[in-house]
Amino acid sequence: MRIVMKFGGTSVADLRRIRNVASRVRREVAAGNEVAVVVSAMAGVTNQLVAWCQELSPLHDAREYDTVVATGEQVSTGLLAIALQEIGVDARSWAGWQVPVATDGAHGKARIQAIEGAELIRRMARGEVPVVAGFQGIGPDRRITTLGRGGSDTSAVALAAALKADRCDIYTDVDGVYTTDPRIVPRARKLERIAYEEMLELASVGAKVLQTRSVELAMKEHVRVQVLSSFEDVPGTLVVDEDEIVEKELLAGIAFSRDEAKITIRRVPDRPGIAAAVFGAMAAENVNVDMIVQNISAEGTTDMTFTVGKADLPRAKAALAAARERIGYAEIAADGDVAKISVVGVGMRSHAGVASTMFRTLAEKGINIQAITTSEIKVSVLIGAEYAELAVRALHTAYGLDAG
Amino acid sequence: MRIVMKFGGTSVADLRRIRNVASRVRREVAAGNEVAVVVSAMAGVTNQLVAWCQELSPLHDAREYDTVVATGEQVSTGLLAIALQEIGVDARSWAGWQVPVATDGAHGKARIQAIEGAELIRRMARGEVPVVAGFQGIGPDRRITTLGRGGSDTSAVALAAALKADRCDIYTDVDGVYTTDPRIVPRARKLERIAYEEMLELASVGAKVLQTRSVELAMKEHVRVQVLSSFEDVPGTLVVDEDEIVEKELLAGIAFSRDEAKITIRRVPDRPGIAAAVFGAMAAENVNVDMIVQNISAEGTTDMTFTVGKADLPRAKAALAAARERIGYAEIAADGDVAKISVVGVGMRSHAGVASTMFRTLAEKGINIQAITTSEIKVSVLIGAEYAELAVRALHTAYGLDAG
Numbered sequence: 055m056r057i058v059m060k061f062g063g064t065s066v067a068d069l070r071r072i073r074n075v076a077s078r079v080r081r082e083v084a085a086g087n088e089v090a091v092v093v094s095a096m097a098g099v100t101n102q103l104v105a106w107c108q109e110l111s112p113l114h115d116a117r118e119y120d121t122v123v124a125t126g127e128q129v130s131t132g133l134l135a136i137a138l139q140e141i142g143v144d145a146r147s148w149a150g151w152q153v154p155v156a157t158d159g160a161h162g163k164a165r166i167q168a169i170e171g172a173e174l175i176r177r178m179a180r181g182e183v184p185v186v187a188g189f190q191g192i193g194p195d196r197r198i199t200t201l202g203r204g205g206s207d208t209s210a211v212a213l214a215a216a217l218k219a220d221r222c223d224i225y226t227d228v229d230g231v232y233t234t235d236p237r238i239v240p241r242a243r244k245l246e247r248i249a250y251e252e253m254l255e256l257a258s259v260g261a262k263v264l265q266t267r268s269v270e271l272a273m274k275e276h277v278r279v280q281v282l283s284s285f286e287d288v289p290g291t292l293v294v295d296e297d298e299i300v301e302k303e304l305l306a307g308i309a310f311s312r313d314e315a316k317i318t319i320r321r322v323p324d325r326p327g328i329a330a331a332v333f334g335a336m337a338a339e340n341v342n343v344d345m346i347v348q349n350i351s352a353e354g355t356t357d358m359t360f361t362v363g364k365a366d367l368p369r370a371k372a373a374l375a376a377a378r379e380r381i382g383y384a385e386i387a388a389d390g391d392v393a394k395i396s397v398v399g400v401g402m403r404s405h406a407g408v409a410s411t412m413f414r415t416l417a418e419k420g421i422n423i424q425a426i427t428t429s430e431i432k433v434s435v436l437i438g439a440e441y442a443e444l445a446v447r448a449l450h451t452a453y454g455l456d457a458g
Numbered sequence: 459m460r461i462v463m464k465f466g467g468t469s470v471a472d473l474r475r476i477r478n479v480a481s482r483v484r485r486e487v488a489a490g491n492e493v494a495v496v497v498s499a500m501a502g503v504t505n506q507l508v509a510w511c512q513e514l515s516p517l518h519d520a521r522e523y524d525t526v527v528a529t530g531e532q533v534s535t536g537l538l539a540i541a542l543q544e545i546g547v548d549a550r551s552w553a554g555w556q557v558p559v560a561t562d563g564a565h566g567k568a569r570i571q572a573i574e575g576a577e578l579i580r581r582m583a584r585g586e587v588p589v590v591a592g593f594q595g596i597g598p599d600r601r602i603t604t605l606g607r608g609g610s611d612t613s614a615v616a617l618a619a620a621l622k623a624d625r626c627d628i629y630t631d632v633d634g635v636y637t638t639d640p641r642i643v644p645r646a647r648k649l650e651r652i653a654y655e656e657m658l659e660l661a662s663v664g665a666k667v668l669q670t671r672s673v674e675l676a677m678k679e680h681v682r683v684q685v686l687s688s689f690e691d692v693p694g695t696l697v698v699d700e701d702e703i704v705e706k707e708l709l710a711g712i713a714f715s716r717d718e719a720k721i722t723i724r725r726v727p728d729r730p731g732i733a734a735a736v737f738g739a740m741a742a743e744n745v746n747v748d749m750i751v752q753n754i755s756a757e758g759t760t761d762m763t764f765t766v767g768k769a770d771l772p773r774a775k776a777a778l779a780a781a782r783e784r785i786g787y788a789e790i791a792a793d794g795d796v797a798k799i800s801v802v803g804v805g806m807r808s809h810a811g812v813a814s815t816m817f818r819t820l821a822e823k824g825i826n827i828q829a830i831t832t833s834e835i836k837v838s839v840l841i842g843a844e845y846a847e848l849a850v851r852a853l854h855t856a857y858g859l860d861a862g
Binding site for chain 1: 473477515518532551
């Protein structure tokens, strides 16, 4: 097998851990695999470098920022290569510009455009382990680019695609993807497999195991991704095409988020163009709107409720205040004390009744639903924040997700 | 004028000092000069990176060492470029591979072969300040190379040659080159100018202001080098071709070193081939021999005295012990308690009597001379270590070097 192994900052935080990573790599090599490694900067290093740039100039040149910040990964690659050689594994480091990992010119948040894999494939075939710097590439200006924070996951997946790897193993500080947060539901189960779409929905509602962009890329390029622990020796979770999941369960998991706030606009005139006026004002301020509910009209006016990210709430309120004349509402109410609960699973496509199970379960617990949105593989509800844990636990049991 | 400004690790040790460097650069730009800057790593950074490589593997791959260690300079270039832009100076960072600074493939101690200066010259002409990473380049294997510790001086001089700069200003923690160490002789004078050859002789006997290789390169390429303080605002010392020194003084300065040890081999057979046997044994052990004295023969044997670096003394003694049969001496005496005093000056070429002044001055102070060597521009004597300060002070006065 050909495998890309990716290790994050906590996995290479000091020399002892770098040696630990080296012995994991050696084990895969000894098992007869062709291995390439992607590493992040040693934990804390990137923060220090970013802080220096910020302190010198809050509005610093992103090209110089990239020059400074990319050094963290370069150090890790060299040190890991030395640690690998020390235990008898043929290895060499590769900076982004050496591979090369070609990106666009958006310094500080670049996107990978192409990775030249031929030379690395040749070297892997003769037993050499390329140790590639994550998070970085080279732009059209021949200068170093970085992919934005957390970009090393994306580097690993893109490299796996370029090398036609059989699997991309992402080593992290959790040992896989769970049906829900085990801190809330002790009987949460680790998933053996999860579909890309499910992973995306779970990530976007708060289960931050993999960077969203890396999952999108894996889905597009059909890269099989495994999430596993760099500290414990247990099987992880495989993120794969839906077709690869034979025993489809109804749900993959339950996610929740307290990062949203609810805005209610009372007594808006119920006429065409009002929704456009309200959400146009939000879009103009770059405020993303998530769930939307509009009440039935009464006496020519209606109430409109929607959610925005909590951080965007002040801007959203200011934009609505400025547009008051144009929209013509009576008053605005904002509520940050809400939680969004989402049940996610590709099994929904072929099973009816997922939403009704959700609503019934919440009703039985006396939990009021304030808003609902659905997609093909997800149902989300907005409830009072105080009910979040209760709701997640009840749903976890109701959908039969509890372990053993 | 076109100027290369070089700042060492203590000059860019923290953000405050980097800002200080930026304002010095701005001053030169504001004065109408075209400026390129060469920087070292922030003080302490390189030591940390070297220590990590050492700890992972004492016999680490020099190519990986270079990958790791070269990041220190890359960070400095990016931070200084940001600091320059922040105060309105157009600047950009350049890693060795970007310029490119082509070196040979001797990783860890590479030598610069060529610097491509055309693009930098173009950019300087339109007011941009290139901030170039010292100490690094790119090898024939397209991997990062480093020049060996202290190589940034050499980077600066090589860049000045490639850019046809009018001057290479080396900013350091001393404010120039003195007639001797001011800690020993308070009346030591700062030299306005010194010839390359003099600088080389002074450097090689202990006045470590500039890296020897950088002075050799400056001499070969006719680069005018100025040594000056990055903390004080005073004129420094110009290191130039001998021809540029109109008012040649007899001496440039007096150097001393306690880094040598004296070895005396007693009662060696006085026959051809003995010197070859002794110094062949030294050469085989890579021990550099400096001063050599051979006494007049008596009864077919002679005493032979020479000096080696103190650090080499154990190896030198072991080599002599091993070669005892072949050489056939009676006994060996070693003395580490010696000092070498050197008077240096291109003026010696046209003035007789320099050596005799030295011998007379030392004799007047009752200081016994144990060995002598001379070159065209230098006279060195070996004396008891306890007399070192006395000798330097007496000679400084005797040659008229004392300040007003």
